[in-house]
Amino acid sequence: MRKVDVLIIGGSASGIVTAVTGKGSYPDKDFLVIRKEDKVLVPCGIPYIFGTLGSTDKNIMPDAMFEKEGIGLKIGEVVSLDPKNKTCKTADGEQISFDKAVFATGSVPAVPGWLKGADLDNVFTIPKNKAYLDRVQTRIRHANKIVVIGGGFIGVEIADELNSVGKDVTIVELLPRVLSLVFDDEIAARAEENLRSRGVKIAVGSGAKELSGEGEVCGVVLQNDAKLEADVVILTMGYRPNTELAQESGLATDGKTGIKVDEYMRTSHSDVFAVGDCAEKRDFITSKPSAVMLASTACAEARMAGMNLYGLCTVKTFKGTVPIFSTAIGNTGYGAAGLTENTAKSEGFQVITATFEQPYKHPASLPNTNVQLVKLVAARDTGVVLGGEIVGGVSTGELTNLIGFVVQNKMSVTEVLTAQICTHPLLTATPTAYPLIKAAEALVRSSRRK
């Protein structure tokens, strides 16, 4: 029987980061990653294979670090695992014993059982699977009318990419706006307006009832009985944690929310860890179960697991998932960190909010100057910032991270207001009206008026 110190099941972002962090922390230990895929796709890059990148071949995670860091790699599938005896079996019949195991088995596209016609030809999901996505791309090449069902980030990004290569694309979204789980209505409205101005069609307020066609899909029937023609339908209706093996192994698991973990990312068996989409999440602010699945926060979980494998450290723990997103539609970035006004209110917070908008270069006469908008949401009683949303340019990702650090440091609006920033004509908004500071200023004033 083969023996390894640390066995990691799954080789996407969180598996790799667990391996690299773990090996860096415990260089004397053997690490083995077992993954099903010959080549692993960069998860967040997948929507961009449909336009900007043009092919999955341009979206491959390099494997160089396995050799560089001295981490073993086996292409294969773990078919059973015994946490008590610390052994597993792979599909090719190998038996492997381990000291520690890490589940990084990811997620799979969720397709609701009630959706009639989901099994028709030319109806696709978006799994992290190169061979499958290559087939999707081949089919799409000959398609004209494409309906994307589900207006979350992945649906929106894929729709925008397909539109940019000349397809006739419609997004179907049950809620009144696309991206409305992530943004407050007025921000989501801007994203929609941008998508529409680029040619993407959007049907909101009524979800898909069934997919029609014989053999091949030819249309989508909405719950309000409207009908859309379709050569191809792409389902981006969410993902569910891939927990099958964990469940069969006897680890405490909820099929809907994932493998139960503590703040060190240990499962119900303390030598077995779980990280990423397959692991259950709690919200950083509310501590409630969270459905947020992100490669970036998965990597944070993976770092905690890697460092705690052979010795716990109370300051290196995962403190709950911060919803922290960014995306780009054309040259406009959209980002959010923490709670939206909507979520904060529905969670029972008394909130104050403020929005400030200013060109993101200065003077505004500089070429290619666009708007930067920051909305801040704070608790009325303490002034602590609960979240923020951004519309901006290409620096939206890092500005979202700035607000993410405000949230994670539990900074008050007064602390944001008194903070110092850098500004530069070509890189940021003006120092006299930097939107994050001005939004904090408005919040401080609004809290004083109470």
Add this chain to the structure above:
Amino acid sequence: MRKVDVLIIGGSASGIVTAVTGKGSYPDKDFLVIRKEDKVLVPCGIPYIFGTLGSTDKNIMPDAMFEKEGIGLKIGEVVSLDPKNKTCKTADGEQISFDKAVFATGSVPAVPGWLKGADLDNVFTIPKNKAYLDRVQTRIRHANKIVVIGGGFIGVEIADELNSVGKDVTIVELLPRVLSLVFDDEIAARAEENLRSRGVKIAVGSGAKELSGEGEVCGVVLQNDAKLEADVVILTMGYRPNTELAQESGLATDGKTGIKVDEYMRTSHSDVFAVGDCAEKRDFITSKPSAVMLASTACAEARMAGMNLYGLCTVKTFKGTVPIFSTAIGNTGYGAAGLTENTAKSEGFQVITATFEQPYKHPASLPNTNVQLVKLVAARDTGVVLGGEIVGGVSTGELTNLIGFVVQNKMSVTEVLTAQICTHPLLTATPTAYPLIKAAEALVRSSRRK
């Protein structure tokens, strides 16, 4: 005698922000800004009038907020001020009494007395003065060889802009590198390499000894006796606080470091405040006098002054200047926040440092993907982050602000390492190797090895 509640002397960034913040905080008070200039230039935009903007007319701060916020404006010059009797006189003979006064008199270009030939024709400084800069631009139009003396941010930005419109530009810098007060050597070296590849000539390691010519300048003689031809010489050798009026008014003032102020931005007379380049600064980390003059940190001072005018608030105080800069040379951004390794060591800190570099989009096959480098400097004993430096793309400004918030929150490298971020293919580096987190990881490891 005219009576106002709050008199603000100076109408550039810090004067305007004091007025806007003050009026917002105390809407019942009268505010009057007195400034010399008919039109005020956006200070950080000045280098860009020489290329990207093409003219000072495209670099004017809008005056709309005076009317919008109900703030008075007088174009004129305060020639004397009596802090005890709270009155002042302007050049046009008006007498004004005030309740509170704020000095926002800015800075003036510093030209060392020993520099022979500084009074020759076609030798210019870069004051915040539209009429003067319009003359500079007219002269430059007919010049070919331009020597910029002083390789700080302003010198570098002007040189790069003039080079971009086809001038033959040489930067003369006394220190071994341009930008070396702001960046550690290896970062400054990259900026130099970039400038050189764009065609800017750089002469480092020997300062200017004298400017040669009869009537008009025709060359620069360096301290190592090398000679450079020049049709125009631009002196960007630093700025000194404009403290004349404050000194004559009897306020405690140091001609070199500025008007003495406390953390509420009050001068030695508690009804008179001073903000921006004219006010003395202390470093956020070392508390030593700081020579950093930035519009962005000046605006932070101005906000504190504005809020504390009629009632002090201990949580709205200026906590010392954070050196926090960013600039762009072509499509590459350079930023720094807090102490460099060099400064930290010379201040007596035992430091650990780490640098991590990764493309700033992911996958790296995306178009226009360039590198993002983060260097972190932390105190060896506590792990508290003292500063960071960045080479990156257009998001460098906001990423510098992220590191600025790390410094201002006195976050440890472990707190950075355990933080959650957002990532997006088009907007940020990859989640598996986000440079800020990876640099923190390397620092945590290096501190463990001790």
